[in-house]
Amino acid sequence: MRPANPLQPIPKDRPFTDMARIFNFSAGPAVLPEEVLSRAGDEILDWRGTGMCVMEMSHRGKEFMSIAAEAEKDLRELLAIPSNYKVLFLQGGATLQFAQIPMNLLAGKTKADYVVTGEWSKKAVKEAQAYCDVHIAATSEDQAFTYAPKQWNVRPDTAYVHYCSNETIGGVEFHEVPKIEKNLPLVVDASSHILSRPLDVSKFGLIYAGAQKNIGPAGLTIVIVREDLTGKAQKGTPTVMDYKLQAAADSMLNTPATYAMYIAGLVFKWLKTQGGLAEMEKQNIAKAKLLYDFLDASSYFKNPVAKDDRSRMNVPFTLKDAVQDDAFLKGAEKLGMVQLKGHRSVGGMRASIYNAMPVEGVRQLVSYMKEFEAKHG
Numbered sequence: 001m002r003p004a005n006p007l008q009p010i011p012k013d014r015p016f017t018d019m020a021r022i023f024n025f026s027a028g029p030a031v032l033p034e035e036v037l038s039r040a041g042d043e044i045l046d047w048r049g050t051g052m053c054v055m056e057m058s059h060r061g062k063e064f065m066s067i068a069a070e071a072e073k074d075l076r077e078l079l080a081i082p083s084n085y086k087v088l089f090l091q092g093g094a095t096l097q098f099a100q101i102p103m104n105l106l107a108g109k110t111k112a113d114y115v116v117t118g119e120w121s122k123k124a125v126k127e128a129q130a131y132c133d134v135h136i137a138a139t140s141e142d143q144a145f146t147y148a149p150k151q152w153n154v155r156p157d158t159a160y161v162h163y164c165s166n167e168t169i170g171g172v173e174f175h176e177v178p179k180i181e182k183n184l185p186l187v188v189d190a191s192s193h194i195l196s197r198p199l200d201v202s203k204f205g206l207i208y209a210g211a212q213k214n215i216g217p218a219g220l221t222i223v224i225v226r227e228d229l230t231g232k233a234q235k236g237t238p239t240v241m242d243y244k245l246q247a248a249a250d251s252m253l254n255t256p257a258t259y260a261m262y263i264a265g266l267v268f269k270w271l272k273t274q275g276g277l278a279e280m281e282k283q284n285i286a287k288a289k290l291l292y293d294f295l296d297a298s299s300y301f302k303n304p305v306a307k308d309d310r311s312r313m314n315v316p317f318t319l320k321d322a323v324q325d326d327a328f329l330k331g332a333e334k335l336g337m338v339q340l341k342g343h344r345s346v347g348g349m350r351a352s353i354y355n356a357m358p359v360e361g362v363r364q365l366v367s368y369m370k371e372f373e374a375k376h377g
Ligand SMILES: Cc1ncc(COP(=O)(O)O)c(C=O)c1O
Pocket: 027, 028, 092, 093, 094, 095, 096, 120, 164, 166, 167, 168, 169, 189, 190, 191, 192, 210, 211
């Protein structure tokens, strides 16, 4: 028998009385599949008869090594990652990649080209400017970052071309992989839509994503890099930031984010049980359609993004009368729908509807928006 837990009892009072889980529209850290959380809960004290929580395991022990290997295997399977690509499980968030990419990929060159479609690609540019001569190959700034530019003016002697395939704040998504000169590495920040749809990895030099949206908990960053692009890090690159060294050490040059990797592994298993990324894409198209169809029919709510470039994952919208924003958010919260406030840099609302958001959550949101419009429109 375990002795009674001396920690403070868990407070039972909560605003949402009749539901076990709320609908969480956060842009990240974001909703995770209930099945994954429940499995992690079941295994919290004893992972498969080891008598240990995964958090307590040595990253070099055989138990954790098997968890890490399985996670990589499943991710490779889900994305059909070719064998000449390395998969790295790193830390520092997508933000560290903004610097790590030029440090590793300039490979003696001095130029890098960037496409700017919103807040995240702007940040990537700012960070890269410390390392190289950055040229903006295309931008949608002329229309307040509400579309994805297809014409890119790329320099032939650039070391690589970087873009953000889904701008989480503006809700702009590239639905096709842009075509560039064959021998130039295409680098993508896919943080907020990775695993929401199939992706042809072979078209990229490097793909990176912070985990806290469609992959798992914050603290883990996934990098998928073509092997021939590694091994050319600039002098002074910290060891843990050198892709080649990390790949050679199976991402364990230092202690990796072990628990986050374990949860990511469970998410990969969950995705496989859902039918993989093709099935995920179908579900995501259907969920996004529900919301955009309503927005297009509404005279009270509005989404500013060009129709062809709207994100399936992050749906920003405004109310006709911003004075009602607070009332809208409070009413949603009462019904168990949270984190709908838009990013502080743009205001309005944003519904992030990642893989783990059930269609029922989107239906409930649309139904609430209809009612709200009828009352205030
Ligand atoms: C597209 C995109 N890139 C980069 C980042 C930064 O990620 P991190 O906070 O993991 O550094 C985010 C964070 O939300 C993002 O949405």
